[in-house]
Amino acid sequence: MKALFRHRELQLVAVILVMVGLIALRFPTFVAPASLGNVFNDTSILIILALGQMTVILTKCVDLSTAATLALCGMVAAMLNNLYPDLPVLLLVLVAILTGALLGAINGLMVWRLDMPPIVVTLGTMTIYRGIIFLISGGKWINAHEMTDSFKAVPRADIAGIPVLSWLALLVIAVMAVGLRRLRTGRAFYAVGGNPHAAVYTGIDVGYTRFLSFVISGALSGLAGYLWIARYAVAYVDIALGFELDVVAACVIGGVSIAGGIGTVYGAVLGALFLGTIKNALPVINISPFWQLAISGSVIILAVAFNARAERRKGRVILKKAEVSA
Amino acid sequence: MSAPSTRGETRLVPDRLQGRAERLLKSWEALLLAVAIAIFALNVWSSPYFLDPWNLSDATFNFTEKGLIAFALALVIVSGEIDLSVAAILALSSTLMGLAMSHGAGTPEIVAIGLLTGLACGAINGMLVSGLGLPSIVVTIGTMSLFRGIAFIILGDKAFTGYPVDFAWFGQGYVWWVFSFELLLFVVAAILFAVLLHATSFGRMVYAIGNNAVAAQFSGIRVERVKFLLFLLSGLMSGLAAVCLTSRLGSTRPSIATGWELEAVTMAVLGGINILGGSGRIGGVVLAALIMGMVTFGFGLLNVPGIVMSIFVGLLLILVIALPKLIGRLGRAKRKA
Numbered sequence: 001m002k003a004l005f006r007h008r009e010l011q012l013v014a015v016i017l018v019m020v021g022l023i024a025l026r027f028p029t030f031v032a033p034a035s036l037g038n039v040f041n042d043t044s045i046l047i048i049l050a051l052g053q054m055t056v057i058l059t060k061c062v063d064l065s066t067a068a069t070l071a072l073c074g075m076v077a078a079m080l081n082n083l084y085p086d087l088p089v090l091l092l093v094l095v096a097i098l099t100g101a102l103l104g105a106i107n108g109l110m111v112w113r114l115d116m117p118p119i120v121v122t123l124g125t126m127t128i129y130r131g132i133i134f135l136i137s138g139g140k141w142i143n144a145h146e147m148t149d150s151f152k153a154v155p156r157a158d159i160a161g162i163p164v165l166s167w168l169a170l171l172v173i174a175v176m177a178v179g180l181r182r183l184r185t186g187r188a189f190y191a192v193g194g195n196p197h198a199a200v201y202t203g204i205d206v207g208y209t210r211f212l213s214f215v216i217s218g219a220l221s222g223l224a225g226y227l228w229i230a231r232y233a234v235a236y237v238d239i240a241l242g243f244e245l246d247v248v249a250a251c252v253i254g255g256v257s258i259a260g261g262i263g264t265v266y267g268a269v270l271g272a273l274f275l276g277t278i279k280n281a282l283p284v285i286n287i288s289p290f291w292q293l294a295i296s297g298s299v300i301i302l303a304v305a306f307n308a309r310a311e312r313r314k315g316r317v318i319l320k321k322a323e324v325s326a
Numbered sequence: 327m328s329a330p331s332t333r334g335e336t337r338l339v340p341d342r343l344q345g346r347a348e349r350l351l352k353s354w355e356a357l358l359l360a361v362a363i364a365i366f367a368l369n370v371w372s373s374p375y376f377l378d379p380w381n382l383s384d385a386t387f388n389f390t391e392k393g394l395i396a397f398a399l400a401l402v403i404v405s406g407e408i409d410l411s412v413a414a415i416l417a418l419s420s421t422l423m424g425l426a427m428s429h430g431a432g433t434p435e436i437v438a439i440g441l442l443t444g445l446a447c448g449a450i451n452g453m454l455v456s457g458l459g460l461p462s463i464v465v466t467i468g469t470m471s472l473f474r475g476i477a478f479i480i481l482g483d484k485a486f487t488g489y490p491v492d493f494a495w496f497g498q499g500y501v502w503w504v505f506s507f508e509l510l511l512f513v514v515a516a517i518l519f520a521v522l523l524h525a526t527s528f529g530r531m532v533y534a535i536g537n538n539a540v541a542a543q544f545s546g547i548r549v550e551r552v553k554f555l556l557f558l559l560s561g562l563m564s565g566l567a568a569v570c571l572t573s574r575l576g577s578t579r580p581s582i583a584t585g586w587e588l589e590a591v592t593m594a595v596l597g598g599i600n601i602l603g604g605s606g607r608i609g610g611v612v613l614a615a616l617i618m619g620m621v622t623f624g625f626g627l628l629n630v631p632g633i634v635m636s637i638f639v640g641l642l643l644i645l646v647i648a649l650p651k652l653i654g655r656l657g658r659a660k661r662k663a
Contacts, residue, residue: 110648116647116648116651119408120601120643120644121644123588123640123643124592124643124644125644126588127585127588127636127637127640128637128644130636131640134631135634135637139633245467245470245471249467249468249471290478291475291479293471293472293475293478294471294472295475296471297469297472298472300464300467300468301454301465304465304468
């Protein structure tokens with residue numbers, strides 16, 4: 001039992017269940033299946049972004065440009081939809097994903113080829129990408145009536161009683177879970193973050209692996225960009241401003257170590273769901289949404305303190321006898 | 327004469343050391359000075375309004391407050407840490423000053439509360455980083471949300487206005503002719519920080535920690551205490567910047583100074599502070615502050631919108647780090663050929 005609770009994922013599940021249970025005591029409607037499904041659906045975009053971010057963090061990097069990438073890709077898709085309403089939606093989704101991958105590749109190339117610290121690179125591209133949205137849109141909004149109905153309908157469309165948005169999140173979870181566990185490239189992300197020097201000796205190209213992680217993060221941000229714009233049916237410069245903090249928070253809460261090499265897909269998903277539950281519960285229990293920022297901040301700090309403790313315990317005593325005699 | 331290095335390249339030992347003058351000319355600061363002069367000239371050439379003394383005086387407000395933050399941040403970065411919460415500390419300080427004002431506090435109390443809030447926030451960062459040994463980048467991302475979040479909880483979508491008339495002096499007052507109080511503060515802070523970093527044993531400790539924290543620990547430096555003090559200093563300077571900015575604007579919104587952490591980091595890095603810690607000088611940060619202030623002001627005179635300026639800041643941040651690496655690589659390739 002004790003060993004079971006040492007798992008980060010199970011601890012998180014327990015915390016989320018307790019939280020939901022406490023809310024349900026006062027507001028039973030919150031735990032209705034439809035309402036819980038809604039929480040997952042609301043958190044889908046955060047989950048998709050968190051899984052991209054996790055790949056980057058696994059390699060000892062960080063991507064602060066995710067929210068800006070999301071907004072830029074969403075704007076590109078929305079403008080194309082506005083200018084050429086006849087283009088099929090699937091093509092627009094592809095364009096958004098590829099644009100995201102390209103933006104991620106720019107980040108990745110600077111980290112890989114120029115050996116620049118990822119935090120500086122992505123702090124810089126964060127403002128540049130957002131600035132580009134202003135340049136291409138002229139600061140104008142694209143409102144619901146300027147988008148085609150089919151463009152807006154996709155995330156809401158129903159398959160087997162579950163919206164496409166949720167299905168996409170489930171798909172990304174499944175692909176990432178299998179990919180990070182089973183694929184050689186997936187294992188490389190862990191190896192690079194766990195010990196870059198050792199990774200080199202096992203034949204892994206550290207720089208290239210980091211580059212790949214940024215491309216994945218960018219591509220997922222691109223997908224999330226389309227979903228965000230289509231779901232909320234509006235595109236403007238400041239969309240998802242500051243959302244990168246939520247994404248990093250979801251990872252840290254989910255037990256992904258900022259020092260790289262540690263973290264699971266399920267942890268990151270649970271971390272995102274934890275934040276999503278809080279976000280959805282605040283209006284239900286009648287707390288002003290202005291509390292949200294401070295709550296996520298405190299949770300980040302608590303989570304990172306918690307992570308540090310969990311990771312420290314992993315140290316092994318190699319010279320047991322010497323330790324005892326000393 | 328060559329000594330084999332671990333990377334397999336041969337390292338040449340020069341016949342003679344660089345002279346003092348040569349070293350100065352080749353330094354990062356010399357390059358910055360040249361850029362600053364070029365931008366000044368470009369501004370004079372592109373706008374007839376630039377050279378007016380009062381206009382120039384107005385231009386200094388573009389960098390004084392950010393510069394105050396950047397000095398302390400530079401020290402934090404030299405020690406190998408980072409503080410991304412500076413702008414959020416500013417917002418919280420400003421909000422608490424507004425709260426005190428709305429409860430009838432006078433100017434001295436308001437200023438004291440601004441500075442103390444900064445100190446308290448810095449102490450929280452410092453305790454989390456040096457006390458618990460947590461990575462400063464995540465901690466300050468967390469406290470960035472927390473501090474600004476508290477400002478949002480207090481203010482919501484409202485604003486504090488109606489600060490006392492004499493409080494306005496900190497941000498709007500002039501010491502002599504066109505020289506503002508903020509400019510004086512900037513100069514004094516620059517001198518104090520330059521002395522602290524370059525002429526005291528504390529400054530040497532900061533460099534030692536940034537270069538090799540473990541070695542510093544073994545050589546008897548109390549690494550954790552120095553780091554704690556640096557975060558405290560960073561908080562205090564953010565509080566000071568909050569006093570200046572709040573007084574200059576005469577109002578507080580929770581979104582005050584959004585994105586300033588980026589500009590402060592850019593200022594430090596542009597000034598030649600190594601983002602990985604261990605090297606950099608305050609003189610460079612002063613020049614970087616001047617450059618960024620002049621560019622912002624020049625763009626403003628040319629009616630360039632703010633968000634385009636932020637693209638420029640982002641590009642600057644990346645280019646400043648990328649260019650030396652690219653040039654170094656080209657130089658190596660040439661030597662090999």
